[in-house]
Amino acid sequence: MIDIKLLRENFEETCKKIRSRNKPYSQLDDFSNLDKEYREKLTKIQSLNAKRNDLSKQIGLLVKDPSQKDKIGEIQKEVKAIKTEIEELQKSVEAKDKELKDILLTIPNIPDESVVVGVDENDNPEIHKWGEPTKFDFEYKAHWDLAESLKLYDLDRAIKIHGSRYIYYTGMGAKLIRALQWYTIDMNTEAGFYELLPPVIVKPEALLGTGQLPKFEEDLYRLREGEYLSPTGEVQMTNFYANEILDEKELPKHFTCNTICFRSEAGSAGRDSKGVIRQHQFFKTEMVVISKQEDSWKEHELMTRQAEKLLEGLKLPYRRILLCTGDMGFSSAKTYDIEVWLPSYNAYKEISSCSNCLDFQARNMLMRYRDADGKIKYCHSLNGSGLAIDRLWAAVVENYQQKDGSIKIPDALKKYFGDIEYIK
Numbered sequence: 001m002i003d004i005k006l007l008r009e010n011f012e013e014t015c016k017k018i019r020s021r022n023k024p025y026s027q028l029d030d031f032s033n034l035d036k037e038y039r040e041k042l043t044k045i046q047s048l049n050a051k052r053n054d055l056s057k058q059i060g061l062l063v064k065d066p067s068q069k070d071k072i073g074e075i076q077k078e079v080k081a082i083k084t085e086i087e088e089l090q091k092s093v094e095a096k097d098k099e100l101k102d103i104l105l106t107i108p109n110i111p112d113e114s115v116v117v118g119v120d121e122n123d124n125p126e127i128h129k130w131g132e133p134t135k136f137d138f139e140y141k142a143h144w145d146l147a148e149s150l151k152l153y154d155l156d157r158a159i160k161i162h163g164s165r166y167i168y169y170t171g172m173g174a175k176l177i178r179a180l181q182w183y184t185i186d187m188n189t190e191a192g193f194y195e196l197l198p199p200v201i202v203k204p205e206a207l208l209g210t211g212q213l214p215k216f217e218e219d220l221y222r223l224r225e226g227e228y229l230s231p232t233g234e235v236q237m238t239n240f241y242a243n244e245i246l247d248e249k250e251l252p253k254h255f256t257c258n259t260i261c262f263r264s265e266a267g268s269a270g271r272d273s274k275g276v277i278r279q280h281q282f283f284k285t286e287m288v289v290i291s292k293q294e295d296s297w298k299e300h301e302l303m304t305r306q307a308e309k310l311l312e313g314l315k316l317p318y319r320r321i322l323l324c325t326g327d328m329g330f331s332s333a334k335t336y337d338i339e340v341w342l343p344s345y346n347a348y349k350e351i352s353s354c355s356n357c358l359d360f361q362a363r364n365m366l367m368r369y370r371d372a373d374g375k376i377k378y379c380h381s382l383n384g385s386g387l388a389i390d391r392l393w394a395a396v397v398e399n400y401q402q403k404d405g406s407i408k409i410p411d412a413l414k415k416y417f418g419d420i421e422y423i424k
Contacts (some may be wrong), residue, residue: 124323
C-alpha cells in the first residue's frame with residue numbers, strides 16, 4: 001500500500017498522480033472524509049485523556065481533606081463518565097482505522113515521474129527493438145497448427161478432462177517445455193539469481209502482501225480451506241522475507257523460480273482462445289529482487305536486461321515498451337513489458353513484465369531493513385517474468401518452423417535435447 005502520509009500531507013497532488021492511471025478512484029474521496037473523522041476522534045480522545053488525568057490529580061490532592069469527600073465523589077463520577085466516553089470513542093476509532101486500511105488496500109501505487117501519462121496499451125512508447133521479425137519463404141503455420149501436425153500437445157483430451165484453456169503437452173512438445181524451463185533457470189542462476197522451488201499454495205496474507213488481494217480475487221483460484229493457488233511465483237518469492245528486518249549488507253537479494261501458475265482469466269473470454277497464449281494453468285520462470293531504496297531503479301534496469309538476454313540467447317526478435325499510466329499494474333510504480341515476435345499474430349506479444357514496486361508491497365508485508373545508521377526502512381521489491389514459458393514455447397515453435405513442417409532446435413537448447421536437431 002502507499003504511504004498514508006502522502007495522502008494526509010499532499011492529498012490533491014497524490015490523488016492527481018494516482019488518477020493519471022485513467023480511473024476515477026472515488027475511494028480516495030471516501031478516504032479523505034473518513035480520515036478527517038478518524039483524526040478528529042483521536043484528538044477528542046487525547047483531550048479527554050488529558051482532562052481525566054487532571055481530574056485524577058485533583059482527587060489526589062483532595063483525598064487528604066475529609067471535608068472534600070462530596071467533591072471527590074462528584075469528580076470521580078465525572079472521571080468515570082469520561083472513561084466511558086473514551087472507550088466508546090476508541091471503538092469507533094478502531095473501526096475507522098480498519099476502514100481506512102481497507103480503502104488503502106484498493107488504492108494502486110503512484111506512477112513514477114518517468115512513466116508516460118496515457119489511457120491504454122495504445123499509448124505505450126516503444127523503447128527499443130532487437131532483431132527483425134522472422135520472414136519465411138513458405139506459407140508458415142501458427143503454433144496450434146504445428147502442435148497438431150507434430151503431436152506436440154493434446155488439446156481434445158485436455159478439454160475432455162479439464163475444460164477449456166488447459167493443455168496436455170505431449171512427447172517432444174513436453175520435452176520442449178522442460179528444456180525452456182531449464183534454459184531460463186540456468187541462465188538466471190548463471191546471472192546471479194538464487195534459485196527457489198516454492199509451494200504453489202499460498203495464504204491470503206501473501207497475496208495481500210503483493211497486491212493481488214483484495215482487488216483481483218476474481219482472477220484467483222481459491223481452495224476450500226481459504227488458501228489460494230498462486231497466480232505467479234512473484235507471490236512466494238517476494239513474501240520470502242515478510243515480517244522480517246534484514247541488514248542492508250544482505251541486500252540486494254536476487255531470486256528466481258519456475259512454477260506452475262494459476263489464473264482464472266476472468267474477463268478474457270474470446271481473447272487468445274487458440275493455442276497456449278492464455279491458459280488457466282501455465283508455467284513461468286520468475287525473477288524477484290529485494291533491494292535497498294536507493295538501488296531499486298538500477299536493479300530494475302538490470303532485471304529487464306536479464307529478461308531480454310533470455311530472448312537474445314534464443315535469437316527471438318523482441319521489443320521493449322514502457323507501460324503508460326493507464327496500462328500499468330496495480331502494485332507497480334514503473335513497468336517495462338518485453339514482447340516477443342509471434343508470426344501467427346503478425347505482431348509482438350507480451351512475454352515479460354518487469355516492474356519496480358518501490359516500497360508498496362513491503363509496507364503490506366512489513367519487509368524492512370536496517371541501514372548503516374541503524375534506521376529501519378522499508379525494502380523495495382521488484383519482479384519480472386524471466387520468462388512466460390508457454391508463450392516462449394509458442395515463440396520457438398513458430399519462429400523456428402521449417403518448410404518441411406519440422407521445428408529446428410535453437411542452438412541454446414540443443415544441450416537439453418542430446419543429438420536431436422529437429423522436432424519432426
